[in-house]
Amino acid sequence: MAAIEAGGIRHHGGLPPPLLSTGGRRRRASIRSMDVRVVAFATASDVVGREPLTIAVEDGARLSDLARRLMERFPDLAPLWPRLAVAVDGTLANGDVALADGVEVALLPPVSGGAPPHVALVGEAIDPASVTAAVAGPRCGAVVLFLGTARDHHRGRAVAKLSYSAYRPMALAALERIARELADAHRASLAIVHRLGEVPIGEASVAIAAAAPHRQAAYQANREALERLKREVPIWKRELYADGEAVWREEESLAAAVELTS
Template sequence: MPIQILYFAGAREAAGASRETLERAPASVAELRRALEAAHPALARILPRCRIAVDQEFAPDDAPLRDGAEVAIVPPVSGGAPRFLVVDRPLTLAEVVDAVSGPGRGGVVTFTGAVRGESHGKRVVRLEYEAYAPMAERKLAEIGAEVARAHGVEVAIVHRVGALAPGEAAVVIACAAAHRTPAFRACEACIERLKQDVPIWKREVYDDGSVWVGLGP
């Protein structure tokens, strides 16, 4: 049975329609995201910042989709994009840049932390990130507020959890200011504080075993 896709605001403009029908329901919300990105290239840029509602309830990416469902693509509301998030989906630099950009902020500095393919002489198969998500988001917001006050910048930080392959982004940070110097300093301060204070852990998985980083072999 077909499913109905509803588009709103910027998502509607990117898709070029307010609604469409898919003849077969993808198995999950994550698979739906991939299908929509392939069908609508202009939508791919903003879809990572959109929430998806299934039958008028927001659904996580691992939620299954039933035949006949009504699915809504919901862009960030007018209050602005969330700035401090822990998510289980691929990251995009645009989401943090958009969150801090604005008139008068001529210097935007970003940091992307990606998974390395080698560590301590071993080939890294993947990294597995785990978080105490509610506390981690609160700590990210605290760090952002403190760095913003100290350097006079706008800050956004998004961290990913789950299994990540080499090359995939684990964290993206953006700092925006009137000039470049405070933005550079603020970005560096954010990543240093994040490593110290935010309850996010990672396990390096090798061909011959694994280790939780910080706890030794």
């Protein structure tokens, strides 16, 4: 972490640090700063360049502060910004995310064929803010977020924890298909993230975010995404009960069984 001193070449917003008085003498106060690495792709790289940039921001700055700095330095970035996804150290983020010294911020335009749905299978706790950030934007008047959480009972029995497993390649393809089809049907943007492995009671096993210009479309897309996920995606839930018994919940068939020839 560096200090930006008076007379230095990097002053946040182009303004020198404030003057402080010490024993009748005035000196410039140093402002602590952080160096953030910025990488850009496709049309964003046409504006800011293809080589990584190091941008100095004040200690405690958020992603929105960096965005303003970038658009001050690169005015042509402003019209592109609403179309960009932004990742901090590989995780999609919104403007409220606090930056740290040395983090990498990636500017990600829509990929070929249009903006893809954000779908993921993760092995750690789900961050609802990042799921929402994946679909939110200026064209949206509503964002609906659903969190499916692990509850402590099932049919009168105490549940200690849940565990999920998946046929990963097929599950990801199914999630992407669902998100694309519902995005087209409702003119919405969708993000679906499902957690695998053990999920403690009270934590989220699935997060679905849907954004649309109007709330009804966002509500409908979100609800349909959940119902289709339960029917079409090869993800299995195992309940471990407080008495030690474990049961697989296999309640929805993915397709008709393969017929066996005699």
